[in-house]
Amino acid sequence: MKYPMSEYHAWSYIGKSKPKFDAHAKWSDVEQLIKSEVMLAQPVSPSETQSAWLTIPKTSTALSNFASRLLDSSEERHYQGRxxxxxxxxxxxxxxxxxxxxxxxxxxxxxxxxxxxxxxxxxxxxxxxxxxxxxxxxxxxxxxxxxxxxxxxxxxxxxxxxxxxxxxxxxxxxxxxxxxxxxxxxxxxxxxxxxxxxxxxxxxxxxxxxxxxxxxxxxxxxxxxxxxxxxxxxxxxxxxxxxxxxxxxxxxxxxxxxxxxxxxxxxxxxxNDMREAHFVCGVLNSPSVRKVIDGYAVSTNRGTDVLKYLAIPKFDSSNKIHTEIALKSVCLHQLHKRPEIPAHAVESEEAALDALVLKMVD
Structure with missing residues (x-):
């Protein structure tokens, strides 16, 4: 097995319904109901070949590069999940x-x-x-x-x-x-x-x-x-x-x-520090980090390994990017307490948060 696998095909149904296939169905009929996406696949931790696979669309070069930096096993891990x-x-x-x-x-x-x-x-x-x-x-x-x-x-x-x-x-x-x-x-x-x-x-x-x-x-x-x-x-x-x-x-x-x-x-x-909590939450909820986590964490078992594999830097209150990420998290928590806020306003704040996280990891 050589990593990353560059021809990993992820199959899914077309549309929301899940059609039932007869055991004798012809491929010409089945292929109209399913689709595939070519992914890059490799162990989420290069040093642990038995670790969960990280799968990312093959066309997402920027996301793949970001994931490599975010999951860098040589970086110290500062946070432990419980x-x-x-x-x-x-x-x-x-x-x-x-x-x-x-x-x-x-x-x-x-x-x-x-x-x-x-x-x-x-x-x-x-x-x-x-x-x-x-x-x-x-x-x-x-x-x-x-x-x-x-x-x-x-x-x-x-x-x-x-x-x-x-x-x-x-x-x-x-x-x-x-x-x-x-x-x-x-x-x-x-x-x-x-x-x-x-x-x-x-x-x-x-x-x-x-x-x-x-x-x-x-x-x-x-x-x-x-x-x-x-x-x-x-x-x-x-x-x-x-x-x-x-x-x-x-x-x-x-x-x-x-x-x-x-x-x-x-x-x-x-x-024990609210700003540090919002900093970590902001990183975890940022769109790019979510894509990486969703790429290796099974939807029915997102355990403590979520933090184990992420090289999140230790919060530094003197670091401007860290404090801005924390403030974006506070803002997004407040926005979600106001149901009248339109979805595009939330998406805009999340995009700004993502830009900060991408800059931090770069």
Whole structure:
């Protein structure tokens, strides 16, 4: 195999419909319903021949040159993607319907059983109860996120802290949040069984029965760049705290402004600087970078490798191009909050953003 392959043909249907072909159909009939485009194809990482293939139209010489610079494996990688919180088979326990605040600041919660598949938890049914607000967080999943925009949100119970990534010790939870412990204990057997069967490295001797996977200090970062695991084209967005990012948020729901959790269908980059978050998001959402990402990332699995392969420079607040990219990202986030803004205005801003990213990578 020699790379790049210069005669890689990508086939697609003509039109939106997907016709059914009979096994005995003649080529003369089939060729009227499909088309092909000649692509260049090569491993996205030259040093990893088993890495995903990057495929780019053969006629797109400028894009191919840009991709080579953007994916340069000799450049240092400064950003690491993370996977969102994984309920390990118990999504219907941890994801909640909208809580109701009580007079004393506690929250009345009901879990969302429409998100559950595991039978023993389904048989147990939903559970309504009052808990402390400490471990209830706003949460975003794939259905809540679009490019440049948060459309809605959900809620999640996360009995962890930034320093207790394997879950708050049970005795500590009983002492500090007894109502939360009582509520979780309704599903104690089911949660324990699902941890044993689905959890990563779950230690029944050390970890509490309510432990979640993919939780760490990064989960509690104030700023995050999110992108959807499953999407037709790369779609990233910046979020800050609850009141900063969630449309139609109910500020009185929490006594303090909560960080936003993300579920396992979202990938994210944790950051402590808003400008840096907008810089990275601006790069990821720029049209040229999207074409490159779409050229190697499978639409149903845009994982942490999205950042692994991109040579995005470390944000430098003294670098004019970096700050301008960040400002364009802020502008595009604001534009998407105004439905009356015409599409051509957004396209114009994205074109200006793309020019900055092309200049930066050149």
């Amino acid at each position: 996977k969102g919180v994984e309920p390990a088979g118990a999504k219907g326990v941890y994801i909640l319907q909208k809580p109701c605040i009580q007079a004393n600041g506690n929250l009345l919660i009901v879990n969302d059983m429409t998100r559950q598949r595991r039978k023993d938890i389904l048989d147990k049914g939903e559970h309504k109860g009052i808990v402390e607000a400490d471990h209830i967080y706003p949460m975003l999943g794939g259905r809540n996120v679009k490019r440049w925009k948060i459309e809605s949100n959900e809620y999640m119970i996360v009995p962890h802290t930034a320093s207790e990534k394997y879950g708050i010790p049970e005795l500590d939870l009983v002492r500090d949040a007894p109502l939360t412990h009582k509520w979780l204990s309704f599903y104690k057997k089911e949660l324990f069984d699902s941890r044993v069967q689905n959890g990563k490295f779950f230690d029944a001797e050390k970890n509490p029965f309510y432990r979640l996977d993919n939780v760490g200090e990064y989960s509690f970062s104030r700023f995050k760049v999110l992108w959807k695991e499953q999407t037709g084209s790369m779609a990233a967005v910046v979020v800050g705290n609850y009141s900063e990012s969630i449309p139609n948020h109910e500020r009185k729901l929490f006594s303090d402004d909560k960080v936003i959790m993300v579920d396992s269908k979202i990938l994210f980059l944790a950051l």
